[in-house]
Amino acid sequence: MEVFLQEYGIYLGAGLVGLTGLFSGLFLYRKRQAKRQVASTMTLGLEKTHDQLKIRLGELIRVSRDIDEGVYAHLEEVLLGADVGVKTTQKLLRYLREDVTASGRKDINLLKGYLRTEILKILNAHPTESLLPKKPHVQMIVGVNGVGKTTTIGKLASLYRNNNETVLLAAADTFRAGAVDQLKVWATRVGANTLAQKEGADPAAVAYDAVKAGVARDFDKVVIDTAGRLHTKVNLMEELKKVRRVIDKALPGAPHEIILVVDATQGQNALHQAREFHQALGLTGIILTKLDGTAKGGIVVGILDEIGVPIRYVGLGERLEDLQPFFATEFVDALLA
Numbered sequence: 361m362e363v364f365l366q367e368y369g370i371y372l373g374a375g376l377v378g379l380t381g382l383f384s385g386l387f388l389y390r391k392r393q394a395k396r397q398v399a400s401t402m403t404l405g406l407e408k409t410h411d412q413l414k415i416r417l418g419e420l421i422r423v424s425r426d427i428d429e430g431v432y433a434h435l436e437e438v439l440l441g442a443d444v445g446v447k448t449t450q451k452l453l454r455y456l457r458e459d460v461t462a463s464g465r466k467d468i469n470l471l472k473g474y475l476r477t478e479i480l481k482i483l484n485a486h487p488t489e490s491l492l493p494k495k496p497h498v499q500m501i502v503g504v505n506g507v508g509k510t511t512t513i514g515k516l517a518s519l520y521r522n523n524n525e526t527v528l529l530a531a532a533d534t535f536r537a538g539a540v541d542q543l544k545v546w547a548t549r550v551g552a553n554t555l556a557q558k559e560g561a562d563p564a565a566v567a568y569d570a571v572k573a574g575v576a577r578d579f580d581k582v583v584i585d586t587a588g589r590l591h592t593k594v595n596l597m598e599e600l601k602k603v604r605r606v607i608d609k610a611l612p613g614a615p616h617e618i619i620l621v622v623d624a625t626q627g628q629n630a631l632h633q634a635r636e637f638h639q640a641l642g643l644t645g646i647i648l649t650k651l652d653g654t655a656k657g658g659i660v661v662g663i664l665d666e667i668g669v670p671i672r673y674v675g676l677g678e679r680l681e682d683l684q685p686f687f688a689t690e691f692v693d694a695l696l697a
C-alpha cells in the first residue's frame with residue numbers, strides 16, 4: 361500500500377510537472393504569437409541577428425562602465441561576429457572613437473545610441489537615386505545559383521501588381537532545369553505574364569524578345585531572370601554582358617536597372633560576389649535575401665559600405681510579403697532595438 365502510494369505520488373507529481381510545463385509552454389507560445397502579430401516583417405526577419413547582438417552587447421554593457429579600450433576591442437569582435445566585415449568594422453570603430461572624443465560622453469549606456477548613429481552614417485552614404493519612370497521599365501536580375509533570384513522576381517512582380525502595374529517576366533535562365541517553369545508558377549500566382557523559350561535556348565534571344573514584347577504590348581515592367589551558372593566553358597560574366605548589350609539593342613537605354621541578388625547567409629562570400637558582378641556589369645542595386653536565416657545580418661552594412669551600391673530590398677522569408685524595401689532607419693532600429 362505504502363509503495364503504491366509512493367508510486368502514485370510520483371506519477372501525480374510527474375503529471376503536475378508535465379501539466380505545468382505544458383501550460384507554461386502554451387503561455388510562451390501564445391506570447392510569442394502575439395509578439396509576432398505586432399512586430400514588423402523587418403523586425404521578425406532580423407530576429408536572429410538582433411537577438412545575437414542583444415545578448416553580446418548586453419553583456420558588454422553590463423560588465424563595463426565607460427566606453428574604453430576594452431569596450432572597443434569587444435565591440436570589434438561583436439561586429440565581426442555579425443559579419444560586418446573587417447574594413448567596415450574598422451570604419452565604424454573609427455567613427456565611434458571620434459564621436460566619443462568629440463562629445464566627451466563615455467557612459468557605457470550610450471553605446472547603442474552611438475552605434476545606431478555610426479551605422480546610419482554608413483548606410484546613408486549610398487542612397488537609392490530616384491529613377492525617372494520609363495515604360496517599359498526594364499530590370500535585369502543577376503546573381504549566382506540558389507541565392508533567390510527567381511523567388512525574388514516573383515515577390516517583386518507581386519509588389520508591382522499590387523501597384524496596378526503590368527508585368528512581363530522573361531525566363532532568360534535557360535540553363536537550369538526547371539527554371540522556366542518556376543518563373544511561370546510565380547507569374548500565374550501574382551498575375552504577371554511570362555516570355556519563355558525552351559530550356560537551353562539562347563538567353564540573349566529570350567531577353568531581346570521580352571523587351572521587344574514589353575514595348576509592343578505596352579507593359580509597365582519587364583523583369584529579366586538570368587542564369588547563375590552556365591556550362592563550364594561559357595563565362596557567366598561575358599554571357600551576362602551579351603544579354604545586357606542585346607537588351608540595349610531592343611530598347612536603347614535599357615536595362616534601366618541591373619540588380620544583383622546575394623544570399624546573406626553566405627557571409628563574406630556574398631561580398632566577393634557583389635564585387636565581381638559590380639566590376640563586370642556596373643550594378644545599380646543589390647537585394648540581400650535570406651536575412652531571416654542568419655545571425656550575421658551585419659553583412660548588409662559591409663556590402664553597402666564596400667561596394668557603394670544601394671541596397672534596394674531585403675528578403676526576410678519565403679512568403680510573398682517577405683521582400684521589403686530597404687530603409688536604413690528601419691533596418692538599424694530592427695537590429696538594435
Ligand SMILES: Nc1nc2c(ncn2[C@@H]2O[C@H](COP(=O)(O)OP(=O)(O)O)[C@@H](O)[C@H]2O)c(=O)[nH]1
Nearest residue numbers: 505506507508509510511649650675676677678
Ligand atoms: N528563408 C528564405 N528563403 C529564401 C529567401 N529568398 C529565397 N529563398 C529560398 O531560396 C531558394 C532558392 O531560390 P531561387 O529563387 O530558386 O534561387 P535562384 O537560383 O537564384 O533563382 C528557394 O528555396 C527560396 O524559397 C528569403 O528571403 N528567405
Ligand SMILES: [Mg+2]
Nearest residue numbers: 509510533539
Ligand atoms: Mg532561378
